[in-house]
Structure formats: C-alpha cells, structure tokens
Amino acid sequence: MSGDDVRDDPVVEAVDLSFRYPGADADTLRDVDLTIRRGDFVAVVGGNGSGKTTLCKTFNGLVPHYWSGEFAGAVHVAGTDTWESSVARLSSSVGYVYQDFQNQLVRPTVRDEVAFGPVNFGLADHAERTQEALEKAGIAHLADRFVWQLSGGQAHLTALASVLALRPEVVVVDEPVAELDPAAAVEVYERLSELHREHGVTVVTIEHHAEFIARYASSVLLMSDGAPVWHLPTAEALARAGELAEHGIPAPQVVEALARLGVEGVPRSPAEAAALVRTAESRGALRRSGPRTEPRTRTTPAPPARAVAAARGVSHGYRSVGGDLQPVIDDLHLELLEGDRVALVGGNGAGKTTLMRLLAGIQVPRSGTVVLDGVDTRTERPHRLAERAAYLTQRPERMFLKASVREDVELFPRSRGVPDVDALVDRILDRVRLTAFADRDGRTLSGGQQRRATLAIGLAMRPALLLLDEPTASLDVGSRDDVIAMLAELSGSIACTVVATHDMHLVAEWATRVVVLDGGRVLADTTPRALFADPDVLARAHLVPPQVAQLGTELGLDPLPLTVAELAAHFTTVPLGVPA
Template sequence: MTHQITMTDVTFTYPGQSRPQLKHVTLSIKQGAFVAIMGGNGSGKSTLCKCLNGLIPHYYVGDYTGKTTINSHDTTEVSVSALSKHVGYVYQDFENQLVSPRVLDDACFAPLHFGLSDFKARGERALELMAIDHLKDRYIWQLSGGQKHLLALSGILSLNPDIIIVDEPVSQLDPFHAEVIYKQLKALHQQGKTVIVIEHHASFVARYAEEVILMSEGELLTHTSVREALENDAVLSQAGVYPPEVTMMARKMKRHDHPLPLTIDEAERYFRPLLKQTEENQVESMPTVNKNAAVQLKGVSFHYQSLEKTTHQVFDQLDLSLYQGERVALIGNNGAGKSSLMKLLTGQFKPKTGQIKIFNEDINKQSPEQLAEYVTYIHQNPEHMFIDDSVEKDIGYFLKMRHTPNLDQRVATLLERFDLTSLKSRDARLLSGGQMRRTSLAIGEGTSPRLLLLDEPTATLDMVAKQHVKRLMQNQTGEEKTIVMATHDVSLVFDWATRVIVLNNGQIIFDGVPEQLVDDYHVLNKAGIILPEVVELSRRLELPLMKNQQMFIDCLQDEVI
C-alpha cells in the first residue's frame, strides 16, 4: 500500500512566536488509513493538519521548513484550491466554513464553484448522509451549533475527496449525532478513503480508528496501532491524553494476565469473571436542596420567524423552577432548545408570552446589562467573549468596567487558576480551541455570578483540561450559587450534576437525578443519549449504579473473590 501522505522534518513557527508550533515532524500515512491525532490543547495537532491541505505555508506564512507531500504533490508547489480536490478539511472553528445563507446552498457551494453539473445532487446526498436533509431549506442562523458542524462536514463530503480531515468531529454534537458522524467516517474509510481525525475522546478512537499519532509541544511522540497507543500509559501521560474509561479502570485492578480492555464489550468480558455476586441497583431520590428559587419560568413561549415569515416554535407554555445551590445539567439532541433557554435567562432572547424571574426579579423589567450583575453566560463559542488584544486584558475588561478593587491581583489569580499565565500576552482569538475555552471561563468566573450559565463548557477541551473544568465547577458550588450547564458530555453530567433536565423539541421529557435516567429507555432513545462507559458497564454487570471510575473500582474490589 502506498504512502499517500508524507511529512519530512517539518518545522513551523507562526508569525510573532518565538517557539515553533511543529518541531521536526516526520511521518507517513498509507492510503485508506483511519488515523486519530491525539494530544493536549496547543500540542500542534491542528497545525500539523493545516500542512496537509496547504494552508501552511500558503495562507499561514510563518517560518516553514521541511517537506509535505499529498499524493506525491509537494504542498509548497500546489495551490490550496488544487489540494482541496485531494483533501477535505472540517476545521475546529467550522462556522467559518459556512458561506451561504441556506443549508442546501452551503452543501452545494464547493461542487457548484468547481463547475460540477451534479452540484445539487451532491449537496443533497451529503446532507442525507449526515441526517440533516430535513433542514435543507433552513437558514444557517437558525441551526444549533451541532447542526452547523454536521453541515460543515456535508460541505466537504459533496466534493468526494480522497483524504478527509475532521478537527474535533464530536465537540459540539449530542451522542446520537456523534455516532452518526463516526459511523459515516467509518463507511467512507471502508470505501477506501483516508480518514484523519483530531480527537480527545479515546472511546471513539478505540472503536473506530486503526492508528494513533500522539503529540506533545509540537513534537510527534509515537505513530502506532490504536491498542499500542492506548495501552502505553507513559506516552499517553506525556501527551496529556487519557485512555478510555474502561482501560483506566482495568489498569487500576493491576491484573497482568489479560490485555487491557479498550471498548465496553471488551470490558464486560474482562471484569465479569472478577465478580462473585451482584446487588440490586438502587436509585437515589432527588437530593434535598435549598428551596429558595433561583429561576422561575411560568407559561413561557418563545418562537422566531424565518425570512419567509414562517414561525418556528421553540418553547410553548414552558414551566420550570431551579433552586439556589443546584448543579443542573441540560441535555438533549442538537436543536432541542438548550441554548435558547440559556439565552432567555440572560435576556438576550425575550419570551413571547409568560414570565421569567431570576432571584425573584422579573427579567422583562431589566436590561441584559442589569442582569449581568448577577447572571453570567459563558458562550458556546468562546471567541464571542473576547474584546481586547490579549488574554490578560480580556479577563480584566469586565472587572475594570465594574471598578473591581485589587484588579491586577484578581486578574493574576484568574490567570493562574485557569493555567493561562504563560499565555497572558497572546491574543485570545489566536489560541487553540481549548485555550480559548479556558479564557472564556476565566472571564466568567471573574464576575462572581450568583447564576452561572455554561453552554457546552467542555467542548474542544482535552481530557486534562476537562477534568480541570469539572473540578473548578465543583469548587464553585455553594448555598446561594446555582450553576446551569448545557452539555453533550454525559460522563460529566453523571459525575457532576445534582439534577438533570432532558429537553426534546422544546419540551421537558425528563427532570430528576442522574440515577433515575439510567433505566428510562424511552427518554434515552428519544433524546439520543448514550450512557457513559462506567455507567453502562455497571448496568451490564448488574452492579449498583457507578457514576465515576473510583466508585466502580471501590465497588469491584469489595466484590472480587
């Protein structure tokens, strides 16, 4: 099998940076491979892939040395346009790829401008593959973040390239659509396509990829099979990558007579012989919380009109109460209404009917600026929160506007807490996705809100940063502080939330503790929820419900013969 992609001693430094983002990278990828590139935020994964479609060095004109070839073409000698016939790339900031007002027009854009006569059929076929063909007449601004991600992938599929690169393919998708994307990528791989994904989720890598490239600080550490990569704890640690949950749990059991499991099916076979008996699963009831209301929605309806004057109903007579001290997770399919509910609570959206009270104040009588004194909203797209030309100034901007005492010390503390001190002089808009996310969280934390609204706070974060964010959110809770998080990260939901609300088409179809959700198959299927590995494994082994790895290990050690 021929090497379709080669990089030889490639080093690249962005303009204005003193250290290279890629350092002497040499690799080769065979035609028809399925490769996952893994590493911490800022490790050089996206930069490496930008070398493969010619953006480096044709668009990013930093200091580039070495050689990259695609299908024997030297990328320095071929235009980005010509390379796009070989390489399709869905970027981490995928919204910048959406260039037409309507969904179908955007899916058709590339083949139309290449002069392909079947451009419309190509666009329609791509939308169908991504299961969003029912949205073809919508305008882009009507889509949720996850739906936009699916559209960006449809746009490159319409050109039928030989090599498909997807940067963070599931970062803003619900579990159902995440599986849709990976199954489609697998189908494309089986048709002979070369598929490259930049991925933090080791569970997807274990089930779908064949090879793994591990990177750290711009250097390629290893390029091996999936099993060899995900079992190599030392190199994974150096790269800032966590293996699948089931692999970590098996490693803690310190059994050396069996290979470590990488998937849930392997884990079931691995752990079952260790059990001597099972116990009945016990479901917790709703925990006791402070019954002082933080948020009250009564009879709230919200809709918007398309440019054709048709009405899209988001909520109809919605009733909901949230209480002080709760940690609430909002989950559901893309387009279920999670982000819309968040924006109603900030005053960005106004209800058509009904009343919204926050801490007993009618928000219809307050401006968004007044609400911001005690409500903070962390955007799904962190770059929307950046105003100034450095991380340090962005974090200090809102504090300065509020005349916060000891401003410099407060900013320094936030920089340190979110591991941003070394980046404080960088323009936040030019950081990696995970670094931008940490900056936006630092901005929000700086306002000391009583109601904190987090829209997909762990999207695009590597696993180390995700654990950092989770610990931070757990430390923020208190008697009077309420945190509401819209997320697709179900592992985070089970390990962090005291209450789960599942939305589907603007309706609440579940409201309870995470434990009650496990056996509600109707809700799980309707909302496209896939249980975390540790939860699914404890259910398969008929153990009491385990919400995190440590609970599973502690229980299993009690059960071991």
C-alpha cells in the same frame, strides 16, 4: 477495499516539516517525519497546543498558502508536493471538515452546498457527484432543506458531503464531536467509518475522546510539542495508556475499568469489556460484592431553599426568513435553587442556549415570566441584570474585549465602581491559576486557559447565577478536568451554576441535577444516575451515557456506576488459588 486492507503506498508524507506562525517565539511544527498509508483511519491526538490542527492543515495546503509563516521541509499528498500546488487543486485530493463546520456552509440549501465545489470546478458530472456525496453522507433526504434549518449533526454531515463531492482520497475532520449531541457524534463517526470501510477513503480525525478512538480508528498518531511521539496501530496505542494519559489523553473508561479489576484485554467498546468481565467471573477471578462506596446523590439544600431563578410558562421563538415564528421554548416551567449544580442537556436544537439567555435576562420571553434573583427580567435592563447572572458563551474568544486578561476581568467591577478592584482581580486570577498570564491577550491563550479566563470574568461579576454554554467543548481531557474541578470549587461563592453541555462525563462527575430538554420543554428533571438508567429519556434526548455507565448497564449493576471507582466497588478480585 476494506478499511483493514491498508495498502503499502503512502497517501500523505511529511519529511523534515517545520512551521512557525508570524510573530511566534517557537515553531508550531518541529522536524515532522510522518507517513500515512492509503486506506488508514488515523486519530491524531495530543494536548491543546501540540500542533495537531496545524499539521493537518499542511495536508490541504492551508499551511503555508493561507496561513503564511516560516515553512521548511516537504509535504506530499497523493504524490503532489503541497508547496508547489494550491489549496484549490489540493481540494480534489484532500477534503477538510473544520472544527467550526457551520462557517463552512455558504449556500442556501443542502443540495446547493454539496454541489458548490463540483460546479465551481466546472465538472460536467457535478449532478452525479452531488447525489453520490449526499448518499454517502446519509443526507439525501435533506437535499432541499435550507442549511439554517439543520441540526448540528445534519450540518456536520452536510459539510462532510460537500468535501466528498470532489471525491478526495483523504478526508480530514477536525474535532468531529465537539459541538454535537452524543447521538449525532456517533452518527458522524459511523459515516466516516463507512467511507473508510466500504469506499477505501483515508480518514484522519483530530480527536480528544478516547472512546471514539478505540471504537473507530485503525491507528493513532500522538503529537506533542509540535512533533509526532509515535504512530501505532490502535490496539498498541491503547496499551500505552500511561503514556497517553501523560499527554492529556487518558484511556477509555472501559480500558481503565478492566485494568482496575485486573482483567486482561484492551476492549474497544462497553460490550467487549462486559464480555471480558463475565469471562473473569466465570473463571472465578472476580466475584460481585456489591458497591462499597456510597452512591453520589443530588445534594438539595434543606428547605426552604431560595429560588435563584425561575421560568414560569415561558415560550419563546424566532422569526424565519419567510416570517413564520419558529418556536424554541414551549410553555416551560423550571425553578433553580440555591446550591444546585445543574447540567442542562438535550439534542442539538433542543433550546438549551435560548433558555440560558432567557434565564440571564439577555432576552425576554415572548410569553411567560422569568424571575432572576427576585426580579422579573422584563422590568430591568440586561446590563443591570448582569449583576445577578453571568452568562459565559460557548465561544470563549468572544469574551475577550481588552488587550489583557487582567483588563477583561476587571472591566465589569471597575465599571460598577466596586471597591478594591485590583485586590479582587488578583484573588480571582489566583483562584483560576492565571496570575502568570494576567498580561496576555486572552485570545492568545490555549483552549483550557481561555475557559479559565472566562470563568474569571464571570466570577468578577459576582453573580448569584452562573450560566456556562459548553464549557468543555474542544478541550483536551486534562483541560476539561481542570474546568470541572474549577466548577466544583465555585460552589462556595456562586449560589447556583447551570452548564449547558453535550459532555456526559461532566454530567456524571459534576452535576447534582440534570434538566433534560426536548422540543423546548423539560423532558426530565433528575439526577445523573437516574438519567443514565432511563433508556427512553436517553433515546428521546439523543444522549449516550459515559462508557462506565454503559458497562454497568451491560453487567446489570445496581446502583449504576458513574465513575470507574464506583464500578470497581461492585467487584472483589479473587487471588489465584482462593476458592471463588
């Protein structure tokens, strides 16, 4: 069955569904009435805290059988009442790939992992199901690989194959692209699309990235405050760009660009958008005028610039289970200067996190030297180096050690005897707009609030070097933009900021310098504009430019636009009746 031939019979039905977690003040889901048709490809969208994940966990019975609480109404999946079933029985109808998919892998090899479900259910055809799932996920060649050897994208596809082995009718994937490099993210979506198109599997993704929604989804379910706002075909949903933006899901850049140019149409890819622009040009409705805005370039401090950190001939690696040294960083040379806003990019496994930990002095290299604010990291203990560099991990919840945000922010300066700690903490909480949440446990905050709280913890350390690992992962676009704006504001108080990221929008909108890692070495040290114009580096580093840069490439624009405003500056709209 093709993905477009959606049958009339429902595969998921929710009627008057409400749910409240224990101790919560309000319902997370409120009077939800929803039907998902068999064979649909549904993107569930909405801001952080809108109820997306909780809704999808009712499909496989995690709510209410694992996450207990006040449950009302009914959910039926493939004709089964989830209340009367169990998570184990529902797993043959609903496969669920979690946002933290790495924790879903429990067996040593890929084949063992994929076979785990069928073997534990005692299915006689477990070997056939395993091979079938490996092939559907496109990872049959990885069957004998240990799971700890996998890249992020390979691990994600292994988690997908493990649920496919039970031949579910519905596959739910929570944030498919959150922890993946751009090329791996496309690969996961291509596999999901193939399942939907060629095998008739109903696919549900929880997604913040409008470009993936536009390219792959058949319909869009908008959630807000625990209830569906609407569930529409993708073209109709994208036509409601203003309403989506109000809920933290702005239109894909290509849709926004065409609207800015006055070109009709709702393109689902940069290639489609380029075709519509060329048609408008051929009809005389648009003409190229050259950019009216000055291209943004790297803002390097006037020499001599102070070196905030430097890696000189650094190599590092880790011991495998068999005792072999697995290299991660290989003879790397890098200097970070005062005023730099550095995006550290590269494919999964390129060495980004390891390099940041070395720069922060949390680890020392096996060979070579790291100098942090004038100090060789081998000569100082990590807790003393924390006064010079703050490293904020990818998992913000791990930064919260105390009972309130205020206590977490004041922990470091109070332990160091910093004067006027209370006033310092008040200023920082106000700066990150968390004064109203100062007495809340950081682990109870939304994703965007947690990121701002970890920034507050870092600011209170008053470092010369601020290092952030994937600060925008899993955030809705509104929260992501808040974090980007916050990072921009910090340039006056932090000598140098380094962000390891897969988010090419952050690279385009914030960075003045991009360091590309590949195989533990610096593949390129460049600007965002130069990076997105270099297909060889993009391919080697598994990077995909933002849609607006892809559209600029399709149209042959020079300089390559980094924003919709820059793209629009290349064109002049010709009023009706005026000769082109």
